Amino acid sequence: MTTQSNLGAQDFTTLIITELEDRVLVRLDRPETRNAIDATMLQELHAVCADLEATPRILILTGTPADPETGTKAFFASGADIAQLLERRRDDALAGINSSLFERIAKLPMPVIAALDGFALGGGGELAYAADFRIGTANLRMGNPETGLGILAAAGATWRLRELVGEPLAKEMLLAGRTLTGSECLAAGLITELVESEGLLDAAHALADRIVRQDPLAVRLTKAxxxxxxxxxxxxxxxxxxxxxxxxxxxxxxxxxxxxxxxx
Incomplete structure (x- = not known):
């Protein structure tokens, strides 16, 4: 059952939105850049947050699925848009452009589920870390290669990763550039479920179904x-x-x- 909200009246160019009565599915959609997170995507994700703050529903975040016909591999988000990141200076860093969005996503009233396939690197990983639940596939690759680019993972990874996987592994990812496979993510507790790519969204919706069977107010207050x-x-x-x-x-x-x- 669909429902009306402010999202339907907006023209998104980097996101594909599917609204249901109790949840919103948001697919990152910049396939030409492997869903690199640029300024427009940040702005559009803020608009999604505003809608979900006004009308609380579960958020499912996902990326671009694989296309067997073209041979294109799946990817969640390859990181921040490096071309834009190169132009950012000190004042941009101090503004916390990415971290403010990811913190807003983490604080949404209802739970956030990240359905992950392919690359979830850099800012893409940090976006996933901000979710309440992460479900992945064997093709998932998660990591934070920022130090190799002369910067640090400043949008949540330096503290969320430690909370999620513990200090030793977090340091290996942040300081030595280690990228985890899907099975390694599951073993580390970074994802809660490992599924086939074809069943990724079904698994995310099944988790959302379990959540909506609970009392919504109890869920919201428990999360807070x-x-x-x-x-x-x-x-x-x-x-x-x-x-x-x-x-x-x-x-x-x-x-x-x-x-x-x-x-x-």
Whole structure:
């Protein structure tokens, strides 16, 4: 079932948008550059975030699938657009152009799922790290080659990677340019599921289906509490629980549970 939102009225040139009632599928679409993240794509992803902040839904991010007819391989995002990156100077770096977007994606009210096939390198990797879930294929290649270009991975990798895979592997990726295969990503916990390329979106939608079976408000508050700083706990847990204890969904869902238990 489709739904109306502000996204449908916008003319995107670097993204392909598919809207459903409870989720939005966003396919990065700059195949001529292997989906290098340029200024236009950043602007359009900000527009997606604005819509999902106003109308919370699950976000599924994916890239360009393989094309057997042309022999084109799949890719999520090969990184930032180097031609544009070359022209950026100190003030551009201080503005946090990429990091501000990825942080906004990470803080979206509902979960974000990254469905990854092929290259997810540099800024493409950092975009994926900002998701709540990552599903990949055997063809996935994730890494951060920024130091080889004379810069650092400044859009989240230096701290998100350590949280996701631990310090030793994160340092190997960031300081020695190691790129992980799909199976290595799974072993490291960087992705939660390894699937065939043909079933990648089906797996992402199946995960989204499991999420939407939960209470939306409980999901939103759990995500917010999960990402709160350590010093905010346990106070923030207690306050969020207080909100949920008064929600109509809590009474309805618990009563349904008791009814099923008492009437097997």
């Amino acid at each position: 509490v999960f990402h709160a700083p350590r010093e905010a706990h346990p106070l923030i847990d207690t306050l969020a629980q207080g909100i949920l204890f008064e929600s109509p969904a809590k009474f309805e869902r618990m009563q349904q549970f008791l009814d099923r238990k008492n009437n097997p």
